[in-house]
Amino acid sequence: xxxxxxxxSVRDIVHLIMSSAPILRVPVFPLAGALLFPRTRLPLHIFExxxxxxxxxxxxxxxxxxxxxxxxxxxxxxxxxIGCLGHIADCEPLEDGRFNIELEGLGRFRVTREAExxxxxxxxxxxxxxxxxxxxxxxLALVQRxxxxxxxxxxxxxxxxxVNWEAVSRLDDEALVNGIAQIAPLDVGSKQALLEADxxxxxxxLLVQFMQFQRMAPGGADGPETMQ
Numbered sequence: 001x002x003x004x005x006x007x008x009s010v011r012d013i014v015h016l017i018m019s020s021a022p023i024l025r026v027p028v029f030p031l032a033g034a035l036l037f038p039r040t041r042l043p044l045h046i047f048e049x050x051x052x053x054x055x056x057x058x059x060x061x062x063x064x065x066x067x068x069x070x071x072x073x074x075x076x077x078x079x080x081x082i083g084c085l086g087h088i089a090d091c092e093p094l095e096d097g098r099f100n101i102e103l104e105g106l107g108r109f110r111v112t113r114e115a116e117x118x119x120x121x122x123x124x125x126x127x128x129x130x131x132x133x134x135x136x137x138x139x140l141a142l143v144q145r146x147x148x149x150x151x152x153x154x155x156x157x158x159x160x161x162x163v164n165w166e167a168v169s170r171l172d173d174e175a176l177v178n179g180i181a182q183i184a185p186l187d188v189g190s191k192q193a194l195l196e197a198d199x200x201x202x203x204x205x206l207l208v209q210f211m212q213f214q215r216m217a218p219g220g221a222d223g224p225e226t227m228q
Contacts, residue, residue, distance in 0.1 A: 050120035
């Protein structure tokens with residue numbers, strides 16, 4: 001089966017929801033280390049039965065899923081307060097009931113409360129106000145961009161990653177910063193700080209600090225901790 005892209009009518013509904021309803025009730029997918037930012041894409045393989053239910057229900061509705069990191073390892077885990085709302089841009093149902101989906105980030109939110117539900121998956125009410133997630137964020141200063149690229153090279157070398165740096169150099173600032181924040185193997189606390197950073201330049205500064213710290217820490221970039 002091929003990927004099922006969202007039809008234009010669904011995108012129009014999502015745009016209407018995002019522009020008119022600051023408080024939403026949405027299904028939540030707690031996943032440590034998985035960051036979604038506005039205008040980024042996040043591929044996910046859905047295999048747990050409760051999250052299969054979540055995807056099926058979302059596909060029959062507005063295709064919205066709230067991505068958030070768990071705060072602890074309890075069952076169910078506590079949730080961080082801030083996450084990012086995602087729209088299922090593509091969905092590939094597999095024969096055994098699993099799904100491959102791709103989320104497109106719409107905007108960050110703050111959890112106001114967890115809803116009491118009968119669904120197998122959790123749902124939360126979220127407030128989208130108070131976040132500067134506009135597309136016209138100020139670009140990075142040339143010096144900051146150069147520092148980020150230089151530290152990313154050092155970090156990738158320390159991890160043994162093969163990177164097409166020519167392609168990286170062509171990315172715009174937002175794609176570069178948020179892309180590194182998504183794929184860098186940082187701890188949950190560091191990932192959360194990156195998500196909560198108020199603007200692209202502060203996020204880039206944090207990212208450089210975290211990569212430097214992890215690269216220079218005992219065990220190098222393969223070490224288990226960055227900064228909490």
